[in-house]
Amino acid sequence: MSFLEIAGVSKSFGPNTVLHGFDLAVEKGEFVTFLGPSGCGKTTMLRIVAGFETASRGTVRIDGQDVTGLAPNARRIGMVFQAYALFPNMTVADNVAFGLKVAGVPKAERRTRVEDMLRLIGLPRIADRYPYQLSGGQQQRVALARAIAPRPRVLLLDEPLSALDAKIRVSLRTEIRDLQRELGITTIFVTHDQEEALSMSDRIVVMSDGRIEQVGIPFEIYNHPRTRFVASFVGTLGLLKGEVAHGGRVIIDGQEIEADAGAARPGETVTLALRPEALSLQASRERSNALRGEITSVAFLGSVVRLRARFGRDELLIDTFNDPAAPPPGHGAAVAVHFSPADVLCLGAEPGGP
Numbered sequence: 132m133s134f135l136e137i138a139g140v141s142k143s144f145g146p147n148t149v150l151h152g153f154d155l156a157v158e159k160g161e162f163v164t165f166l167g168p169s170g171c172g173k174t175t176m177l178r179i180v181a182g183f184e185t186a187s188r189g190t191v192r193i194d195g196q197d198v199t200g201l202a203p204n205a206r207r208i209g210m211v212f213q214a215y216a217l218f219p220n221m222t223v224a225d226n227v228a229f230g231l232k233v234a235g236v237p238k239a240e241r242r243t244r245v246e247d248m249l250r251l252i253g254l255p256r257i258a259d260r261y262p263y264q265l266s267g268g269q270q271q272r273v274a275l276a277r278a279i280a281p282r283p284r285v286l287l288l289d290e291p292l293s294a295l296d297a298k299i300r301v302s303l304r305t306e307i308r309d310l311q312r313e314l315g316i317t318t319i320f321v322t323h324d325q326e327e328a329l330s331m332s333d334r335i336v337v338m339s340d341g342r343i344e345q346v347g348i349p350f351e352i353y354n355h356p357r358t359r360f361v362a363s364f365v366g367t368l369g370l371l372k373g374e375v376a377h378g379g380r381v382i383i384d385g386q387e388i389e390a391d392a393g394a395a396r397p398g399e400t401v402t403l404a405l406r407p408e409a410l411s412l413q414a415s416r417e418r419s420n421a422l423r424g425e426i427t428s429v430a431f432l433g434s435v436v437r438l439r440a441r442f443g444r445d446e447l448l449i450d451t452f453n454d455p456a457a458p459p460p461g462h463g464a465a466v467a468v469h470f471s472p473a474d475v476l477c478l479g480a481e482p483g484g485p
């Protein structure tokens with residue numbers, strides 16, 4: 132039995148069903164992310180685990196205990212929200228001590244636990260400050276300390292980084308993950324940011340329209356998307372329409388190349404998807420699998436140069452490493468783009484394929 136078990140959870144608001152039989156087992160100490168576009172049901176599922184929302188059907192078990200009918204405060208769960216939900220009229224110390232006080236932890240122990248927590252989040256000297264005297268990043272660290280101080284069984288994080296500026300967001304990703312690992316606390320993290328999900332999670336649950344599309348480690352989700360939705364939502368993809376030829380070949384913009392067309396038969400139309408990093412510009416010599424096209428834009432990003440090239444009606448993004456000795460091709464340049472047939476994701480003839 133897993134530490135956290137969500138079984139057959141459905142949720143309707145009036146006639147609107149927003150979760151359809153959600154099943155998930157999370158192991159103790161695991162960091163699992165719900166990833167999906169706005170409105171797909173991530174927050175609703177998280178709130179059902181927390182007890183702020185009741186499931187229309189299904190059960191939630193934590194450490195073998197059925198908590199489906201329990202009030203939020205009886206579940207021993209910690210939660211951090213997107214907006215800083217600190218009590219504005221309380222000091223940092225009182226904010227962090229709040230859950231401990233509610234749980235009846237004696238004053239002396241509360242003080243040591245608060246000190247420990249503030250040290251843990253790297254802010255040992257701000258105990259007497261008020262939330263308005265803190266930066267956004269500091270407030271979210273305090274919110275995290277407040278959530279974990281009562282030693283919850285499960286930590287629920289609802290887009291805790293999305294209100295912060297880019298630099299803090301990236302450094303807090305690592306801080307949250309390090310802390311979570313150190314404490315070994317089972318965590319569910321909600322985000323619509325694929326980079327956050329890929330960089331932080333043990334496993335990602337990709338959701339769309341109240342359903343799970345795929346569950347897997349970041350490597351699997353990125354490299355082996357099982358549905359068209361996952362392929363296009365996670366990472367950047369260029370799409371090329373082609374016609375299946377014989378012998379594992381596809382014709383794109385009048386050029387025949389090698390690509391696995393899956394179950395599609397000769398004459399059928401398929402969509403081939405390619406990640407920008409799977410493509411390389413071919414130098415002077417012709418290589419076997421290359422498409423000739425024309426550069427339509429060049430974005431110099433520093434270590435990477437992102438090119439856009441047109442092949443007939445479709446365009447692909449191509450990431451190349453910056454080479455100080457070789458400037459990238461300019462707008463309008465004729466190029467040949469090479470890729471390995473193994474890097475092509477064939478999205479099939481019908482929508483919804485992979």
Ligand code: ATP
Binds near residue numbers: 149167168172323
């Ligand atoms: P976001 O990233 O925008 O928060 P989400 O994936 O977390 O999106 P939810 O907030 O879970 O999505 O919402 C899922 C669906 O349920 C949405 O269509 C939303 O409008 C609907 N919904 C959520 N809460 C309620 C409610 N209390 N009453 C009615 N509909 C609701």
